[in-house]
Amino acid sequence: MKYIGSKKLEKMIIEVQKYIVLGFIIICTVCVGTISDLKSQTNIDQEESRYYKISTVPVPEGIVLEVGGLAFDDQGRLGVTTRRGELWVISNPESNTASYKRFAQGLHEPLGLAFKDGSYYLAQRGELTKITDNDGDGRGDRFDNIYTWDLAGNYHEYAYGPKFLPDGNMLITLNLGWVGRGASLSKWSGWMLEISPEGDMTPVATGMRSPAGFGFNAKGDLFYTENQGDWVGSGRMTHIEKGDFVGHPEGLKWSGEEGSPITLTMEDITDDTENTLYGFAQNETRLKPPSVWFPHTLMGISTSDIAVIPNGWGPFENQLLIGDQGHSKIMRVFQEEINGVYQGICFPFKEGFASGLLRMEWAADHTLYVGMTNRGWASTGKAKFGLQRLKWTGKTPFEMQTVNIAPDGFQITFTEEIDRRTAANPESYSITDFSYTYHHLYGSPPINQEERTVFKVEVAQDNKSVRLYIEGLRPGYVNEIKASGVKSSKGQQLLHPTGYYTINEIPSGAKSTPSVASSAGDEMDHTSHANTGATVVIPPSDKRVTTQPPTWTNGPDLILEIEAVAGMLFDKRVLRADAGAKIKLVFNNPDDMVHNLILVQPGTADEVAELALNLGLKGEEMGFIPESDDIIAYTGLLRPNSNDVIYFEAPTKPGRYQYVCTFPAHAATMRGVLIVK
Ligand SMILES: [Cu+2]
Known part of the structure; x- marks a missing residue:
């Protein structure tokens, strides 16, 4: 979470050598969410690679290319700034004989780069600098300070940019510092x-916390990406116009x-109501809601750069690519303007990059660099740094190409012809909407979650799109749109069946009413799963016994104490018990993340963790405890600084029983073994 996060993240300099079986570690914050299916991570990566393929630009031994900025010069050479203050220029980056030359060094953490009229421009910590090579030796020899800003010296005061405006002016963004907020x-x-x-x-806009990425869409409108944090319930992108407060x-x-x-003024913004940002903006119209939310861990965990997909790079021309560092x-983002307001949908697009993805830049040949x-923080990609390319293979994936809102539903257009039978079936879709709390706390769980009913589906004549009729769309809500049941006319399933559409505006117009499906009237009642974000206490059950069984007249045979520690770990990797022992287990969570503990049959931790992930948006309210016969006992989902006590009997069969935290993304490291003799 690099130039993004909190001191919490500082603590999570995680060693992750063990349990790389799953090849998948991420960091996440105290904020609760879910992520996509863990086991299929590798599968989806391979599937995606049939359409968009990653290759690696070799980095010579000795160069620590912790990329902060990328920019091509006018001769196709790729300039790269690094966190360590260097500016490298790579000739022939498309070949395996790419050569590196150091253009400048001694810069202060340049996290952006641009090239114009023979000079490089970059934002250092405290100034915007222009660097020129006047004598043509491939090294910068003239450094012009264009503009300087104040610094307090806080580590979190990152500066990004610049991006050029059409008139030649430049934009930069300045992070907030971090002092526990x-x-x-x-x-x-x-x-x-x-x-x-x-x-x-000229000051343009504020309300930014950690604006690691910004750029223009195909139309030339400006957007910036934001990272989850205080006042920011989840990652998001927002349309920026002069004078905006975001x-x-x-x-x-x-x-x-x-x-x-x-x-x-600061006094205008208070969070003494548990409002959403959209809700707050209804009374304070100077606050601008985001155009797209990226639900935390469901889509990504630390939003970074923005790039526009060019013509001829598959079926998503003019849509946006958004990077994610932690994942x-x-x-991929498709946006539309309704009543002059941007909103749209995000989808997974391509995973499997080598390290935390911060920057994206197009080469002239439509290769994405x-x-x-x-930066020492964990990311799904294990390398400390890297430079890779992404190319379209020429094959078209079966995907939701665009999703447009309608007065009473959505229109989904697909990249391939669809099978009419599955596409016409309302059961092929599920829609769940939710929002986030706008408050000074770090992140927000999804709140006010409800399922929406698809009461009618019309398939277009050309078999390329469907019109979903949905009762009760809510402005200000993120709609999880799943189209898992839809098949292509060739029988394919969607590469990514789920997207998240943020509604700011609902277009006016005639609404279809559910009466056409009146026989299914009962289904129109929404089941509310309101989630206030309070401590998740799941009810006791025969696998979560929270009081000592009355039959244990002599008390427990054994008391086991275990604790969560920073870095998504249990303090004890091994526990021991005799077969059939009456065990009182005390699980403490002094960590600043959310954790549970599930004891499972030998060798089933991965499967149970995967089932927990598949609970999706329902995961949190269920404490991330899935239905499984492999589960022997479990605790509640513990918020920071809480504990849980459970009573169970050790299995009578000796063996190595695993215990694991099934909070999304924790299972890979957060596990141990109960050895039963
Ligand atoms: Cu955990």
Whole structure:
């Protein structure tokens, strides 16, 4: 979570050599969510590779290419800035004989790069710099300071950019510092600034927390990506126009400064109601909701760069690619404008990159170059840094190509012809909507979750799209749209059957009513699964016995104590018990993440963890305890600084029984063995 996170993340410099069986580790925060199916991670990676293939740009021994910025020059050479303050220029990056030359060094953590008219431009920690090679020896010899901003010296005051505007001015973004919360410790921290080549600065927008990526869509409108954190329930992207306030109040500290286009003050933003950001914005219209939410762990965990898909790169022309650092993956976004407001849907696109993905840049030949660093923080890709390419293989995946909202539902267009029978069946779809709390706490669980009923489906004449009629769409909500049952006319399943559509606006127009399906009237009642984000206490059961059984007249034979520790681990990897022993197990969670403990039959931890992941949005309310005969005993899902006590009898059959935390992404490291003799 690199230039993103919190001090929590600092703690999670995780050693992950063990249990790489699953080849899959991520970090996540105290915020609760779920992620896509764990076992199929490798399968989906292979499946995706039939359509979009990753290759690696070799990095010579001795170069630590922790990529902060990427930019091609006018001769097809790729400039790369690194966290260690270097600017490398790579000739022939498309070949295996790519050669590296160091253009500049001694820079202060440049996390962006642009090239224009023979010069490189980059944001260092405290200034925007132009670097030029005047004598033509391949090294920068002139360094022009274009603009300087204040720094408080906090480690989290990252600066990103620049991006050029059509008029030649540049945009940069400045992170908030981190002091246990996002804090604007120096002027314009938390802002996007516009800077002219002459060094004139104009503040553009604020409300940013950790704006690691920003860029333009195909139409030229500006967006930035945000990372989950305080005031930010989950990763998201927001359309930026001058004068916007996009959510985090800290930057408002400077809204009274000369040149500020913003009138809001910090006092205008309070979170004493458990409101959503959209809900808050209904009363405070100067707050701008995001165009797309990326549900935490379901899509990614740390949103990074933005790139527009060019013509001729598969069926998604002009859509956006969004990077994710922690999941080492790329997501895809289709947006539309309803009543002049952007909104849209995100899908998984391509995973399996080598390290934490921070930057994406297109080469002239439509190869996407992907720059990576994990900065010592864990990412799904295990390498510490890397540079890779992504190419379209020429094959078209069967996917939801676009999803457009309608007054009473969605229109889904597919990349391939669909099978009319499965596509026309409402059972082939499921829609669940939810939102996030807008508050000063770090992240938010999904709240106010409800299932929506698809009461009618119409398949278009050309077999390329369907119109779903849905009762009760809610503005301000993220809609999980699953089309798992839809097959292509060739019998294929969707490569990615799930997307997340953020509704800001619902177009007006005639609504179809559910009466056409009145015989199924009962199904119109939504089952509410309100989730307030309170401690998840799942009910006792025969596998979660929370009081000492009355038959244990002499008390337990054995008391086992175990604790969660930072880095998604149990403090004890091995526990021992005699067969049939009466065990009292005390599980403490002093960690700042959420954990459970499930004891399972030997060799079944992976399967049980996978079942827990498949619970999806229902996972949290179920404590991530799936239905499985392999489960022997389990605790509740413990919030930070809580504990649980359970009573069970050790199996009578000797063996190595596994215990595992099934909170998404924890199972790979957070496990141990109960040895029964
Ligand atoms: Cu855990």
